[in-house]
Amino acid sequence: MSDGPAAASLGERSDRAIAPFGRRLLTVAGMDELGAYRVLRVADPVGPRPDPGQFAMLAAAERWGGGEDERPYLARAFSIARWSEGEAHYLLEDVGPGTERLCELRAGEGLWALGPLGRGFAMPRERRRALLVGGGVGIAPLAILQDTLSRKDVPVRALLGFRDAVRAVGAALLDGARVTTDDGSIGAGGLVTDLLAAELDQDEHAVVYACGPAPMLEAVRALCATRGVPAQLALEAGMACGFGACYGCVVPRRGGGYLRVCVDGPVIDAAELDEVEAHAGAPA
Amino acid sequence: MSDGPAAASLGERSDRAIAPFGRRLLTVAGMDELGAYRVLRVADPVGPRPDPGQFAMLAAAERWGGGEDERPYLARAFSIARWSEGEAHYLLEDVGPGTERLCELRAGEGLWALGPLGRGFAMPRERRRALLVGGGVGIAPLAILQDTLSRKDVPVRALLGFRDAVRAVGAALLDGARVTTDDGSIGAGGLVTDLLAAELDQDEHAVVYACGPAPMLEAVRALCATRGVPAQLALEAGMACGFGACYGCVVPRRGGGYLRVCVDGPVIDAAELDEVEAHAGAPA
Amino acid sequence: MSVEFCGLKLAHPVINGSGTFDALAARAAFGPALDSEFPFAAYVSKTITLEPRRGNPPPRLWETPAGLVNSIGLPNKGLVCYLAEDLPELATLPVPVITNVMGSTAAEIAALVEACDARAEISAVELNVSCPNVKTGLDIGADPRQLEEVLRAVRPRTGKPLIVKLTPNAADVPACALAAEAGGADGVSLINTLRAMALTPVPHGGSSARQSPRRPWLGGGSGGLSGPAIRAVALAQVAAVSARVRIPVVGMGGVSSAAHARDLLDVGATLVAVGTESFRDPAAGARIARDLLAARPG
C-alpha cells in the first residue's frame, strides 16, 4: 500500500515540518513578474519553516470559481520556492483557471493556504556535490533547496532548462545557474539532461535533485540509473487534497502498487520508480 | 396561458423597444455610490433606447461564480434606471452573490448584457397626473419614467419610501420626490402608501405607477382598486432567462393561470392581478 | 458540417433541449433577428400534454452551484391549442420542428403521437417518458419493460421519426435505451434533469438554523437539476447509451461551449442539445455551432 514501505524508505526525513491543522487565511504581500512567470509573496506569520521540496495547497479567498468551465473549485498545489521568516514565495505559471486566478492576486488580497505538506528533499550524505536539475516552473523547489544547501556549505550547481527566452528569465530565481532553452535562444540549447551528463562526467560522486516536466524527470531518472547516481525527483500530480485523504495523486511504484505523491512525496527517491509516469511532471 | 390574453390586454405597448439577439459584451463606464446603493454606468453603443420599465439581464464578464455557495451562475435582472445616447444606468443593491459581484465592477471591466427586455409602462391617457410610487431599490424604473413623462410635459409627482436614511439617499435619483422612511429618520415617516392616499385625496384623476417590495405593491394595488384609480405595477420575480424561455418567473393572474413577469411584464396592469404575490417585489 | 438525423437533414448538430427555448416568446423579444440568426438546426417544442396545464405555483427556480433546479411543471396549452395556435407559427421558423409530447398512459401517448402524425409541420416527435406512472409513481421511462411496451403500442401510430427522451433517474439507463430501440424508437435523447430540491433560502449572510424547520423553496416541492453541474453525469450516460444502441443519440446536459458539445459527439452522440445555457445567452446555440465548425478537424 501507498503508505507502508515508502514511508519507511524515506524514514530519515520523517522529522519534517508539520502543517498547522486546517487551511489558514493569509494576506498577499506582493506579486512580481519574472519573465513568463509570477512570483507570489505571501505573509505567513504562523506557518513553520518548510523543508525544501515541501508544498502548499493554495486558493484565492475571493471568487475562487467562475473561471473557464466554471472552475477552479479545489485548491491547487504549489512548491514553496523560498521562505524567510514569516514570508513564503511561490513561482506561478498560468496554465489554467486556478493559476490564472492566483496570478491576478494583488498585495492585500486574501489567500487560503494549507501546508507545508509532503516530504521534501533529503540532504546529501558526506557533503557530496549537489546537482539541481530544473525544467520550466519546476525550478521552484530548487530555489529553496539551493538556499538551504548553501547555508550548509554543500557545493551546488544548478542546471536549468526552459522552453524559450521569456521563460528562461525564471533562472534568476537561483544563483549561478547554467541555462539552456529548447529553442536555443539562450544558453547552450538542447536538453538540460545534456548539461547533466557533462557534469556527471566530471564528478560521478555528485547527487541529483530534479524537478520539471515528466519527460525531463524520466530522462534524469534513466541517466542517473545507468550511472548509478542517487537522484531525488520532485514529482507532480493532479491533487484534490494534498494530505493523503483522496488517494487521487498516485503514481505507479516499482514493484507494484501506487505512491501518493502528496504524502509519500512529492520528492521521491528515483529508485522507487520504474519510470516517471506521463502525468507526474510540472506543466511543460 | 401566460402568452395569450395578457399580451392582448397590454397590446397598445407592443411597439416596444426590441433587444438585439444574443447577449452582448459591454464596458463599465463607471460605478457611483448613492447611499446604500450603487449606480452602475454602462457604455452601450448598440442597444436601442429602452422604454421606461424595461430591464436587462446582466452578468460580470469575468469570474461570474465562485461567490457565496459557489454562485452566481445565471445572469441577474435589473431595471434600466436611466438612458442617454449610448449609456445605460442601473441602480444596484447588494443582496446576494450576484449583486455583490456586480457592485464590485469598476470602469473598464466587461459586462454581459441582454436587453432591453419586457413590457414597460404605458403612458397616461389625456395627460392625467402621474403619481410615481417607489420603495427601496424599486425606485430605479421610476427615474427613467420620470425623465420620459417630463419630456412629454405630463405632470409628475414622485413618492418614495425607504427603510432608513442611508437608503433614502437613493431618492436623489428622481427630481422633487416626497420621501418617507420606515424608521422615521427622514421625511414624514410611515408608509409611502399614506403619502399616496393623501395625493389621491387631492386628485382622484391621477394614475399610479409603482415599483417596490411586494407588500408595498400589494398595498398600492388594494388602495387603487378601492378608489378605482388605474395602476401599473412593475413586478419582480426570480428569473433564469428574461425572455420567456424558462417559464420560471410566473405570478398568478386574475382568473387563473400565470403571467410570465419577463414577457407579460415586468409592468403589469393592476387589474390583471388578484393580489401581488409574496415573491413578486423588489428586495425589501 | 450538415448532419443527417433520423432522416432529417440538419445544417449543424446543435438543437435546443425541450422546454428551454420558447421560439414565439423569443420572436417577440428579439424581432426578426430571431429567425435570421436562429441558433438551432431544429426546434424542439416544450412538452405538450393532452389537456392544458398551468404548471406549478412559484417559486419555480433555484440556482445551485453551476446549475439550476427548476420546478416548472410542464405548463402548456394542451394538444389542441398547441396544434391550432402555436404550430402554424412555429412552422414559419427556418428549421424543422420536433414536437415533444408526454402522456401518463400508453393510450394517452398514442393519441398525442397520432395527432402529431397528422400535421405536416411536424418533422419528428420526441416522447418525454420522465412522467410518473400513476400507479408506481416512478417514471414510465425508468422501467425498461414498461418502456418497451409503451413504444410497441405507440410506434405504429406514426411514420415520423420517434425520439425517446430518456430519464436519467434510472438504475440502468442503457437498458432503457435498448428497450426504446427494441420498441421501435428511431432515436433517443438524454439527459433530462436530475431529481433535486431546495429549502427556503438562507438570508444573505445570515444563518438558516434560526428559521428551521423550513419549507421547500419550490412551489412544486421538488424539481430537476440542469446546467454545468450535471455535465459529467450527462457525458457518462450518453457514452454508456451510445455504446449500446444502434439508433442515433441526442446528447445534452450542461453544454455551454463547443468543447462540451464536442465531448458528447466524441462519445457517440449524433446531435447535441443546449438547454440551460440558452437562458444565459439566447444565441448560445449559434455560438456553439460556430465554434464546433471552426474547430472541425481538417
Add this chain to the structure above:
Amino acid sequence: MSVEFCGLKLAHPVINGSGTFDALAARAAFGPALDSEFPFAAYVSKTITLEPRRGNPPPRLWETPAGLVNSIGLPNKGLVCYLAEDLPELATLPVPVITNVMGSTAAEIAALVEACDARAEISAVELNVSCPNVKTGLDIGADPRQLEEVLRAVRPRTGKPLIVKLTPNAADVPACALAAEAGGADGVSLINTLRAMALTPVPHGGSSARQSPRRPWLGGGSGGLSGPAIRAVALAQVAAVSARVRIPVVGMGGVSSAAHARDLLDVGATLVAVGTESFRDPAAGARIARDLLAARPG
C-alpha cells in the same frame, strides 16, 4: 448538541464520508493537532474489501464545475491488514470508529461483517452497496429485492449497528432504503457519488476538436461525481428517504457549510457527513459543527 445515532452517543452530528479522510495520513501531516482538534464526531474508514486492492491507474481525479469526479477504485490493504495494522491506530482517535466494508456477494459481505463484529475497536459497520453485481453489472444496492436478501443474510452476523450506504444510481432510492430497513439495517447513509465521466482535457485556450477522437481522462474509464454540484440532488434523496424510513439517516452530498448541513438535518437526517469539502479544508468538519452549534435555535 450531542446526538444519539444507532446507540452511539456522538458529540455533534458531523462525521466524514467514507473514503474522504485518511486519519492516519492526516496525523502524519498535521501531528497531534489532528487528534486534539479532530473534526468529526465519529470516524468512518474508507471502504475495506476482503482482498487487498491497488485501485485504478491514474489519472484518478477530474475537476468539474463546483464538483469532483473521482475514479479511485477503492484501494485498500484488504480486511486482514486493515484489522491488524490500521484499526489499532484508528482506535486511538478521540472518536468512535465506523468501518465501511464492501463485498460483491452476500457471503463476502457476511465474512467482512463477522470479522468487524469480533473487534471491540469498531463501533459500527457501514455497508457500501454501490458495488456492481458480478452478473448484472448493476449496483447490488440498486435493486430493492436483492438488497433486502443481502441484509437478511448479513444482519445476523453482528450485534453492532449496521448502516447501509445506499447508491444514488437507482430508479427508486426510497424503495432501496425501505428494503435495507426491512432487511434489518439500523440506519442508512446517502448519497454516494453520481456516475460520471470525463474525456482527455482541452488544452488551455485551445479547442478539443482537433485531437478527437479522444480517450477517457480517468484511468478507471468512468468515475463518480461529488461536491456542491450534487448538493440539490442529495437534499432531494435524503428528504425522500427520511420521509419513508423509521431508522436514522446519515445525509451527505455537497455539504460545505453549516447551512447545507442544516438543510439535510431539516429534511430528516440525524447525522451529516462531509466528504469533498474536507479536501479543500481538512478542518471543514469542525467548522461546520461549530457553526451549526452557534446557529442552534434557542
